[in-house]
Amino acid sequence: MKHTHVEAHAVKEAAHTSQASHPTPKGESGDWARAPERSNMLALRFIVFMALFFGRHVTRLLLPPIALYFLLFAPAQRRHIKRYLFRAIGPRAGWFDGFRLLHAFASTVLDRVYFLRGRMDLFEVKIEGNEPVDAELASGRGAFLLGAHVGSFEALGACKQQTHQRDMRLAMLMYPDNAQRITGILNAIAVPELRPHVIALGRPHSMLDLRDWLDGGGMGGMLADRTLPGSEEQPAQQRGNNIVLPFLGQPAVFNDGPFRLASLLRRKVFFMAGLYGGGGRYDVRFDPLADFRERAASPEEREARIRAAVEAYVARLEALCRAYPYNWFNFHDFWLEDAA
Numbered sequence: 001m002k003h004t005h006v007e008a009h010a011v012k013e014a015a016h017t018s019q020a021s022h023p024t025p026k027g028e029s030g031d032w033a034r035a036p037e038r039s040n041m042l043a044l045r046f047i048v049f050m051a052l053f054f055g056r057h058v059t060r061l062l063l064p065p066i067a068l069y070f071l072l073f074a075p076a077q078r079r080h081i082k083r084y085l086f087r088a089i090g091p092r093a094g095w096f097d098g099f100r101l102l103h104a105f106a107s108t109v110l111d112r113v114y115f116l117r118g119r120m121d122l123f124e125v126k127i128e129g130n131e132p133v134d135a136e137l138a139s140g141r142g143a144f145l146l147g148a149h150v151g152s153f154e155a156l157g158a159c160k161q162q163t164h165q166r167d168m169r170l171a172m173l174m175y176p177d178n179a180q181r182i183t184g185i186l187n188a189i190a191v192p193e194l195r196p197h198v199i200a201l202g203r204p205h206s207m208l209d210l211r212d213w214l215d216g217g218g219m220g221g222m223l224a225d226r227t228l229p230g231s232e233e234q235p236a237q238q239r240g241n242n243i244v245l246p247f248l249g250q251p252a253v254f255n256d257g258p259f260r261l262a263s264l265l266r267r268k269v270f271f272m273a274g275l276y277g278g279g280g281r282y283d284v285r286f287d288p289l290a291d292f293r294e295r296a297a298s299p300e301e302r303e304a305r306i307r308a309a310v311e312a313y314v315a316r317l318e319a320l321c322r323a324y325p326y327n328w329f330n331f332h333d334f335w336l337e338d339a340a
Helices: 005-017 029-033 041-073 075-088 095-116 131-139 153-162 180-189 206-215 257-265 299-323
Strands: 124-128 143-147 170-174 197-200 219-223 242-247 250-255 268-276 281-291
Touching: 041 075, 041 095, 041 180, 075 095, 075 299, 095 153, 095 180, 095 268, 124 153, 131 143, 131 268, 131 281, 143 257, 153 219, 153 268, 153 281, 170 206, 197 206, 206 219, 206 257, 242 299, 250 299, 257 268, 257 299, 268 299, 281 299
Parallel strands: 124 281, 143 219, 143 268, 170 197, 170 219
Antiparallel strands: 242 250, 268 281
């Protein structure tokens, strides 16, 4: 589809000139992207080797000592996990709950190997709420799939085999400079048709690439529960508005950038989560969040619709964290308590 110069200019301007409603504080949650990656290439390659040549059952025997290691020797992450669990579960949360959360995280990382290899036979996947997404795919219009650092986004691959979404083209919008090691290794072992297309955030033509991808009927996937760090070229406050909303009983910062993009590009937005249920069980859920296909009558209406969409996203995320407390994998200072 051809686009006018004016349309392209509007997309580019929206990506670079949005002003933040709240300045990002020092020590803001974007610090996750600048934190050093806690991974060892030799260990990662060894685990992938085990997964491919000895199978999932044997390799899972490595997960308890890995979870225990990080619980004992990652004090910052342990502190953030403790704060989260106190809010999601209550004061009764203890060391074993932290271990369960880290074990669940290690399980989903291991399972990424098998999801990317197309080994869906190893899992019991339940899919709910996919009918509206199927309808949007059938219409030929792209849409946004917004997830969070909850469960496994790679479980989306199960939808291609179990539903009408076999022809789904998914592009991941992601900050590419974080977790490069594990991402590189997993991409190397993925079968080509399951390797997601990546549109890197913070690049000059990112938003134009996304527009073209959606116009071609592709889906844009993004984890929307972290604010993005700034840079000299594009500071954090120009990537969307930071909104402070109550989350698990405490104010937390969320960014409306994904919803602002959906409003600009006039697309539907769906919440997506692949919740880990233990063993080989995953519960993949889709929920409609917002429909920006109709142009807002005024800037005030547009802002109100974006704000309502962010609030709906946060409410859905909070409900999942309470229902599946061991699926939250945001191991950084989410509530900015260290800065305080």
